[in-house]
Amino acid sequence: MNETNKMKLTYDVVSGDFDRAGEASSAIKRLLQRLGIPADIIRRIAIGTYEAEMNVIIHAGGGVVMAEISPESTIIVVTDKGPGIPDIEQAKQEGWSTAPDYIRQMGFGAGMGLPNMIKCSDRIDIASEVNEGTKITMEFKHADKV
Amino acid sequence: MIKLREVASKLGARILLGEEQMEREVVSACGADLMSDVLTFTKCKTLLLTGLTNVQVIRTAELSDLCAVVFVRGKIPGKDVIQAAKDRDMPLLVTCYTLFEACGRLYEMGIEGCPPKVYDNE
Numbered sequence: 001m002n003e004t005n006k007m008k009l010t011y012d013v014v015s016g017d018f019d020r021a022g023e024a025s026s027a028i029k030r031l032l033q034r035l036g037i038p039a040d041i042i043r044r045i046a047i048g049t050y051e052a053e054m055n056v057i058i059h060a061g062g063g064v065v066m067a068e069i070s071p072e073s074t075i076i077v078v079t080d081k082g083p084g085i086p087d088i089e090q091a092k093q094e095g096w097s098t099a100p101d102y103i104r105q106m107g108f109g110a111g112m113g114l115p116n117m118i119k120c121s122d123r124i125d126i127a128s129e130v131n132e133g134t135k136i137t138m139e140f141k142h143a144d145k146v
Numbered sequence: 147m148i149k150l151r152e153v154a155s156k157l158g159a160r161i162l163l164g165e166e167q168m169e170r171e172v173v174s175a176c177g178a179d180l181m182s183d184v185l186t187f188t189k190c191k192t193l194l195l196t197g198l199t200n201v202q203v204i205r206t207a208e209l210s211d212l213c214a215v216v217f218v219r220g221k222i223p224g225k226d227v228i229q230a231a232k233d234r235d236m237p238l239l240v241t242c243y244t245l246f247e248a249c250g251r252l253y254e255m256g257i258e259g260c261p262p263k264v265y266d267n268e
Binding site for chain 2: 022116
C-alpha cells in the first residue's frame with residue numbers, strides 16, 4: 001500500500017444476529033493479517049472492533065462497521081441508529097451496563113465494552129444523540145510501516 | 147515448555163477438535179465465563195477454560211488470539227460451535243472437572259494466570 005492506496009470497507013451488522021456477531025471484526029482481522037500488520041496491533045483492532053460490533057447487535061437496531069486502512073493506521077467507524085447513549089461519561093465506567101440478562105448469559109453485558117475500546121485504541125471519539133444513534137470512531141496506529 | 151497434549155492429559159480431557167495441534171505450547175491460562183473479561187484482560191496465545199458453550203466463545207478466542215478452549219464441567223458444545231472452531235483452527239477440549247479444579251490442576255503444572263492480576267494494588 002502507498003499513501004494514495006487507502007482501503008475502505010464496510011460491513012452491515014444485523015440487530016440481534018448473535019450467530020453472526022463478530023463477522024465484520026473477523027473479516028477485518030483476516031485482511032490486516034494479509035497486509036502484514038503486526039499481530040499485537042491486529043489483536044487490539046480486532047478486540048476493539050468486536051466490542052463495538054457487539055454493542056450494535058445488543059443495543060441498537062443494527063448498524064455499519066467501516067474500516068479505513070492506510071499504511072499508517074486503521075480507522076474503524078461504527079455507526080448505528082439505535083437509542084443513543086444518554087450519558088457517555090457513565091457508559092465509559094467499567095461495570096456500567098444496561099444490557100438485559102440474556103446478554104449476560106451469553107458472556108457479555110459486563111460493562112467492559114466502551115472501557116475496552118478506549119484501552120485498545122490509540123484515539124477514540126464517541127458521538128451519540130438520544131433516539132438518533134451513536135457513532136464511534138477508533139484510530140489504531142500501525143507501529144511498523146506496511 | 148508445556149504442550150496442549152499434556153494439558154489434555156492432566157485434565158483427563160477429551161479432544162473434540164485439533165488432534166494435530168496438540169503440540170501447541172501453553173504458557174498461560176485464564177478461567178472465565180464472561181467473554182467481556184476475556185476480551186479485556188487476556189494476553190495473546192493463552193488457554194481459555196470456560197463453562198460457556200456458545201459461538202461467542204469461539205469468536206472471542208479467535209479475535210483475542212487464544213491458543214485453545216477447554217470446556218469444563220463436561221459440557222459439550224453444539225455442532226455449530228464445533229464447526230466454527232474448525233473453521234478457525236481452534237482446538238477444543240472437554241474436561242469433567244469444574245472450572246476451579248481444572249485451573250488448579252494446570253497451575254500445579256506451572257501454567258500461570260494470564261494475567262496473574264489485572265491491576266497493581268500493592
